[in-house]
Amino acid sequence: MVRWIAALVGLAFAGVLAIALVITVSGVVSDSTPKIWTGAPKTAETEFHKHPRDAGLSSAGVFGKFDKQQLQRGFQVYKEVCSACHSLKYVAFRDLAGLGYSEGQVKTIAASFDNIPSINPDTGEVATRKGVPADHFPLAFANDIAARAANNNAIPPDLSYMTRARHGGADYVYSLLTGYQDQPAALLKEFPDAKTPNGLHFNPYFANLNIAMPPPLRSEGQVQYSDGTKPTVDNMARDVAAFLVWTADPNLETRHQYGFMAVIFLLASSLLAFGAYRNVWRDVKH
Numbered sequence: 001m002v003r004w005i006a007a008l009v010g011l012a013f014a015g016v017l018a019i020a021l022v023i024t025v026s027g028v029v030s031d032s033t034p035k036i037w038t039g040a041p042k043t044a045e046t047e048f049h050k051h052p053r054d055a056g057l058s059s060a061g062v063f064g065k066f067d068k069q070q071l072q073r074g075f076q077v078y079k080e081v082c083s084a085c086h087s088l089k090y091v092a093f094r095d096l097a098g099l100g101y102s103e104g105q106v107k108t109i110a111a112s113f114d115n116i117p118s119i120n121p122d123t124g125e126v127a128t129r130k131g132v133p134a135d136h137f138p139l140a141f142a143n144d145i146a147a148r149a150a151n152n153n154a155i156p157p158d159l160s161y162m163t164r165a166r167h168g169g170a171d172y173v174y175s176l177l178t179g180y181q182d183q184p185a186a187l188l189k190e191f192p193d194a195k196t197p198n199g200l201h202f203n204p205y206f207a208n209l210n211i212a213m214p215p216p217l218r219s220e221g222q223v224q225y226s227d228g229t230k231p232t233v234d235n236m237a238r239d240v241a242a243f244l245v246w247t248a249d250p251n252l253e254t255r256h257q258y259g260f261m262a263v264i265f266l267l268a269s270s271l272l273a274f275g276a277y278r279n280v281w282r283d284v285k286h
Contacts, residue, residue, distance in 0.1 A: 044194035048187050050204040052168035052175040057242050060170070063260075065253050066246060068100040069227055074243025075099060077223050077236050081216050082159065085151060087140045090160035091247050094133035098250050106133050113138055152199045154212035163241070164248040170241040172205065177237035179205040180215040 054060075058067045075096070078088070093110035101109065110131035115138050120127040131138070140156065141147040147155045163169040183202040187194060196202045200210040217233045225231050229239075245252070 044187055044191040045208055047190070048184065048204055048209060049207065050175070050179070052171035052205060055171050055174035055238050055241050057170055057238070057245065059242060059245050059252055062256060064256060067242065069229075070239050070242045071099045071246050072101070073223075073225055073227070073229060073235075074239035074241070074246075076225070077217075077240040078159070078243055080223050081236075082240065083137075083140060085140050085147075085156040085213070085216075086159045087156075088137035088160050088247060089139060089158055090136070092134065092136045093131055095250060098246070103133075110135060152212045156213065159244055159247065161248045163244045170245045173241040173244055174237050175205040176203060176211075177215075177217055177240070178234055179203045 058065055058070070078086075093106055093113075096106050096109060097103070110133050113131040113135075115128045116131045116135050117138070118127050118129040119125070141150065144155055157165075163173060166172045168175070180201055180203050183196050194209075196210050200212055201214055202209060203211050217236050220230075220232050222233075223231050223236055229235060249255070
């Protein structure tokens with residue numbers, strides 16, 4: 001009976017590993033296979049869309065960890081540049097303690113936002129107040145109509161979970177922010193009707209190549225870092241991408257630690273189970 005149970009457990013493990021292998025291989029093949037193999041008609045999007053470049057973040061990989069100084073720089077880029085159009089409505093000010101800020105610093109950051117929706121207790125009318133740590137980041141626009149009016153009829157997405165919502169995650173954010181360029185002559189030569197419309201901007205890392213958002217990071221020194229890091233466009237893009245990884249998964253380090261511990265536990269359990277199996281059946285020829 002024990003032998004049959006051990007065999008079933010082994011088959012279950014083998015089945016799970018086989019499924020994981022198939023999913024991984026299919027994902028790699030789908031990412032690396034040239035577009036022309038899919039049989040889809042050739043378009044400007046299929047020919048000139050680029051796969052995100054590696055941002056090289058310390059949080060990447062199964063042993064990834066956050067660089068808190070980088071996260072603080074990324075938050076600074078978000079606050080001074082991105083917050084004009086993009087919200088972080090699922091992030092509370094008190095969560096910023098996870099970036100290494102003290103309680104007093106969190107209170108100061110929260111109070112710097114004086115547009116938290118509120119109600120005047122004397123008149124009952126809609127009002128605004130300064131933020132407190134328990135508040136969430138305020139919306140960038142009062143409503144979708146205001147957002148469209150200010151952004152060429154496009155609604156800037158909330159960035160709280162952006163690195164989870166886009167294929168490529170942080171690499172996509174980093175590549176998009178650094179990928180603005182003039183439309184290639186080769187594209188216009190092959191697809192004359194694919195000229196970027198007025199009001200849009202060419203970016204090969206965006207799905208349809210043309211994005212309504214103007215380049216948010218335009219020049220070196222746009223944000224002044226206090227830790228001595230050179231504020232190049234590349235560094236600012238990488239830092240804000242790292243920050244958005246944190247907003248989407250603030251427990252990443254803990255999750256990685258638990259995952260590593262689970263793997264160790266499973267390996268140890270497998271060795272113990274194998275040892276028990278050999279001990280129980282040591283006198284049986286097989």
